[in-house]
Amino acid sequence: MLGAAVGAVVVAAAGCSASSLDPTSDDPTITPTSSPSADGEPAAVDDTALVGAVLAALAVAHRSARADARAHQEVAATLRPFERLHLVHARELGDLPRSTNGVGPSASPAQALARLGRREERLQRTLVEAATSAGSGALAQTLASMAGAVAQLRTTL
Amino acid sequence: MSYLDALQTTLAAEHAALFVVGYVGAQTSQSGAPRLYDALRESYTTHRDRRDQLVELVGEAGGEPVAAAASYDLPAVRPDETASLSAAALAVEQACGATYGFLVASATGSQRTWAIDAVLDSAVRELALGGSPRAFPGR
Structure with a gap:
């Protein structure tokens, strides 16, 4: 595999094994980012509220994209990849919070695309801010990656 | 892995990326594959800037920046075959993105x-090098 070979060039040049660059490995490459407590031991990192806020942002973006995809078939093909991405990202963090607050569709396909652009830009910003402030390095890495995925899809708009 | 170690790892990856992207760019025809040529040129410039910034960051963190190797294993690309060249450059970009992901964690x-x-920058550049959107770039 050419791709694997080139990847190995970078990994080998970086002076570490492939497993140490594998985010799923058990290698403790993540340095705790919490402030030390008074006794010098690292304080427990509690990112629960931050994860909840990210899931809430994902839910808003998801409901909006889903409502518009159902209402406007002309732009559904553009909206559905975002819907799918929201679900994959939500599963990574837990699940989308259930809400009884429905989101109505936009008035027109053009407005649906405009709303999608605004929502996804806001979501990307939320993910970047969450990655910046996360106590856990591993969570920060995941959130940064999610922001990168949103940035990639936004280029299709 | 300490922050300094992560910086050094990322710097070493950028040294390698510059070498490989430069090589792939040299195999790419500006007239035959102008979009890929432009993407590679932009990629090279960005990786060079990142390398220079990493050298500074390593110094600020109290380390001695790792030097580039004299040479690196090169991908077996077929000159002027756009798909082959794009795949090689994309693999470098994805590997670099993953390395930056680890730097985020540290x-x-x-x-x-x-x-x-x-x-984010690496994730978007993947697309210019023939990649497709994916759920977790840089991881």
């Missing part, structure tokens, strides 16, 4: 912000 504050920006 950094805090403004250093983490810088690394997050690199992850």
Whole structure:
């Protein structure tokens, strides 16, 4: 595999094994980012509220994209990849919070695309801010990656 | 892995990326594959800038920046075959993005912000090199 070979060039040049660059490995490459407590031991990192806020942002973006995809078939093909991405990202963090607050569709396909652009830009910003402030390095890495995925899809708009 | 170790790892990856992207770019025809040529040129410039910034960051963190190797194993690309050249450049970009992901995990504050920006930049550049959107670029 050419791709694997080139990847190995970078990994080998970086002076570490492939497993140490594998985010799923058990290698403790993540340095705790919490402030030390008074006794010098690292304080427990509690990112629960931050994860909840990210899931809430994902839910808003998801409901909006889903409502518009159902209402406007002309732009559904553009909206559905975002819907799918929201679900994959939500599963990574837990699940989308259930809400009884429905989101109505936009008035027109053009407005649906405009709303999608605004929502996804806001979501990307939320993910970047969450990655910046996360106590856990591993969570920060995941959130940064999610922001990168949103940035990639936004280029299709 | 300490922040300094992560910086050094990322710097070493950028040394390798520059070498490989430069090589792939030299195999690419500006007239035959102008979009890929432009993407590679932009990629090279960005990786060179990141390398220079990493050298500074390593110094600020109290380390001695790792030097580039004399040579690196090169991908077996077929000159002027766009798909082959794009695949090689894309693999480098994805590997670099993953390395920046680890830097995000090891950094805090403004250093983490810088690394997050690199992850996003790398993710978008993947597309210019023939990649497709994926759920977790840089991981």
